[in-house]
Amino acid sequence: MSLGKTGQHWLIKYKLHHLPFWCLYHYLWAVIAVGNPLKAASAMLLLPYAIKFAGYVLFQAIAVYFNLYYLIPRFLEKGRFALYIAYLLITILCAASLIVGGYYLSALITGKSFEAIYGPGIYCLYYFYSVALPSTLASMTLAMSIKLTKNWIQTKRRQQMLEKEKLETELNFLKNQFNPHFLFNTINSIFFLIHKNPDKASVSLAKFSELLRYQLYECNDRQIPLSREVIYLENSIELERLRLNNSIKVDFQVSDTPADHLGIAPFILMTFVENAFKHVSKHPGQPNWITIKLDIYQEQLDFFVENSTSYDTYTPMTASNGIGLKNVQRRLDLVYPEKYELDIQRRQYSYAVRLRLQLSELAVVPMNTRLSQPENIYT
Template sequence: MSALSVNSSNNNWLFKYKLYHIPFWCVYHYLWWLLAVGDPLKAAHSMFFSAYTVKILAYVVFQALAVYFNLYFLIPRYLEKNKLTEYIIYLTVTIVCAASLINTGYYLSAYLAHCTIQTMFGAEAGSFFHFFGTSLPSTVASMTLAMSIKLTKNWIQTERRQQLLEKEKLETELKFLKYQFNPHFLFNSINSIFFLIHKNPDMASASLAKFSELLRYQLYECNDQQIPLGKELTYLENFIELEKLRQNNNIDVSFEVEEPFADHLGIAPFILMTFVENAFKHVSKHTHGPNWISIKLALDQQQLNLFIANSTSTDAANEVLNYGGIGLKNVRRRLDLIYPEQYELDIQNNTNRFEVRLQLTLAEFELSSTLQMA
């Protein structure tokens, strides 16, 4: 094994167990002790090479345990779930317990120094509760600092993720304009409607309306981060109807939607469209065999279930993962950015069929400021 791989493994181990925090807590308590002593060398000597080392070690260890217990257990379990009363109670108990354990460090320091607690820490230090005057505020300060750092870190990560999301949204919209509404799609749809005008005027009129709705949705109604689920569904229906009009008659298209699809839920534009477009693009073109596409949508409370399957041919099997120029990697990336840990995507590429199963947890739809002013 090379030295580089060993160093990388050690660094991963350090970050996994957060051992790099140990120097931080040592420096943090050294600075507090320096403020109390006033002499850097004297503070360092008394902190690391004297009987006070045990007491200061108690501050380092028990405050760190209290901080991490709060950050990684109490906050996710109670505060983030709006259980404020329980969180305050358990946080108070944690602080008192940590301060009590720190107080024992005073007695252990005196014991190891072979002197009384009064001799080492003053005549007024005769009571166990006397040390709460130092240990309690110090523990509260440590936990406040840690929470501030954590909240700042989360805020920076959220801002960075929001910037990436905006960038990804713009790139995705441009790619859809390029690959989805390309001249090939537009001219074929217009030609299909043109031939229908003489053959079936009513059907041509309905198809033209769908085509108009499709363009209007693409250009004007999908500029927000979320749109009502019903609008996305209408868009899919219009797209499927136009694709059925463009495709050969030997392709059997099945589109099933379990009602109701209320607009109280929102969804990011074009999240579903990628998979639907892919099915039409890569469906088999057998002349002596079945060609089919099956699309099913169901809503279970706030979980949207999408199932898409289509017949494939050997020639299209290697191209099917490209997703119409968008790329499977980009699709997963967009899902990761918009719905982190809120989706499950299973893709199966078999010899004669291609399947996509998507489970997506949706949130309540909130009107954007633009829509509210309209």
Template sequence: MRKAISKLYHIPFWFAYHYLWWVVAMGNPWKAAHSILFSPYAVKFAFYVVLQAVAVYFNLYYLIPEYLEKGRLKSYIGYLGITLLATALAIVSGYYVSAWLAHQSVETLFGRGANCFFYFFGEAMPSTLASTTLAMSIKLTKNWIRTEQRQQLLEKEKLQTELQFLKYQFNPHFLFNSINSIFFLIHKNPDAASSSLAKFSELLRHHLYECNDELVPLDREIAYLHNFIALEKLRQNAGVTVITEIPDELPPGASIAPFILMTFVENAFKHVSKENDQNNRIEIRLQLETTMLEFEISNSSSPLPTRQAVHYGGIGLKNVQRRLDLMYPGRHDLAIRHHDSLFQVNLRIELTAPHALIAAQLSFQ
């Protein structure tokens, strides 16, 4: 209902659009206005305005989302053709209604001989096609402008995110603790130290070289998470139990925006409880069905840190929410729940392949 009310400002546009056509046809704006307001032609004019507007919005808000955007091109063309034909025939009936209300025959009122039905249809069909084409052009232009604006915001957000992660996540505290942990392992367990150093190297490489695109392969991002979790478990020692349920095999074509998942993982390790008399734990679960990714992460937490993580955003909860809105508009669902002893995040994202991102952003709203 609200959407329909928000489009009321379109009514003057359609009146003006059809009035201009009448001015072109009659060659006189005053004569065109008089014909619309004070003659039987007003009924014909109303049929054109109302029925073509209905056809336009039926195409924009039903046929395009249900068929064209879902790749069902043949069905879309077929239903669009039926819509145009039905609209043109309905507009033709307006000629006969005008004549009936004026108590005249259509031949007399419109100055046409026999078989004038085909003449009326010859006027209504091209006009309906022109209105539909114009509306689609306007919609495409608006979506292109909106996409460009979103792309600029996305680039800005991406840069800010990269700077935030470099500043907060790979801060001296994280770096020194990880290096110190590996240093102590060198004497206790050289093999574990070598493995940890390799993970640390992969972590830095991903940050510096592999996350500069809008989308990165999902398997690479998951490998990055595994390396980060392994290093955090090394730093946390035995005080925190970490449970991960992530599939070993992922679709090779699946991609995701970098650091979307990482924000929540880092936040969990940062705010996990460290009480001696409490079961301190982090649980990370990920599932992927076709293109729908479901990510759930929870951590035990003390009341104050939990509230701080929500209200102050950890290192970037607000930032990642904004990036989700920009990268996956209408294609994600994020729920953050916090209790005195539990902080939980549930995220669902409809993933896209890299080549499909632009097409998705150009889709009709």
């Protein structure tokens, strides 16, 4: 039976730094047998006992690592159970035989009988095997338990890392699906303003560049300060107001100044606001309106968006249509599992969204990263 590459390297890879563990392990067994730690330690320094102790440490360690790093990968992990059990039993028997040889070697070197070394008793080959075999089996079992526990912990940790990477990849994908959608609509708005009102188009372009900076450089984390997201909403609403002019009344209310220590996932709120501007009614001579309210109480956020609609022509965004809404619902499931309530209502002449989020504190509060407050472009 050739050791192969695995067998050739395990002695090198798993070697001297484990010996103190095995020395301590067998010393503890000696303490249990003798009943006195000092007596056990002094006895192990005497020549006959030192030979026996070295045999237990050395041969059981070799058997343990031979099993862990050769037999298990070569046979057990490949489903060759019969061969594994056979070779394991042979390994245990060989290690026990070498340990038994240590008893006879200690008597031979010292020139004393077993009774003179170990005290009165019936010492024969069966007696020594009855001690060495259970001890070797216990060492093998302990080592396998430690190894399997270590492998289980590593596997769980690896699964958690893979799940985390998968989650982050999916969140980035969903967020990036939203960004081009918003950018496309904003560019269309600016293009419309260039022909209608160049001055307002210039102001909107400046706001647009500021929002681009925010999207590219300031919202790559899974959470950002809530205050920054609110300012982002305000700037975005200003851009939409430019395009809509005065034909639609927009009411945006924030109950209190959001604290920087609270965090929120980027672009969670903006999808609903963008949806309201996209589907708001445009009846000439009739009220067309959008109402946006943001209430913060301790760590609870209540967000309400409602817009007027045309019942005959409006197609509501539900879970079965509209990539923006599906994305934000999926992100809510991923980022805020069981920590949000989303209620979407289609009325005869309005469309309303209520979102309640349980926020959490940011680990580190970013400094000097706020967007500038939106300017009043109507004066």
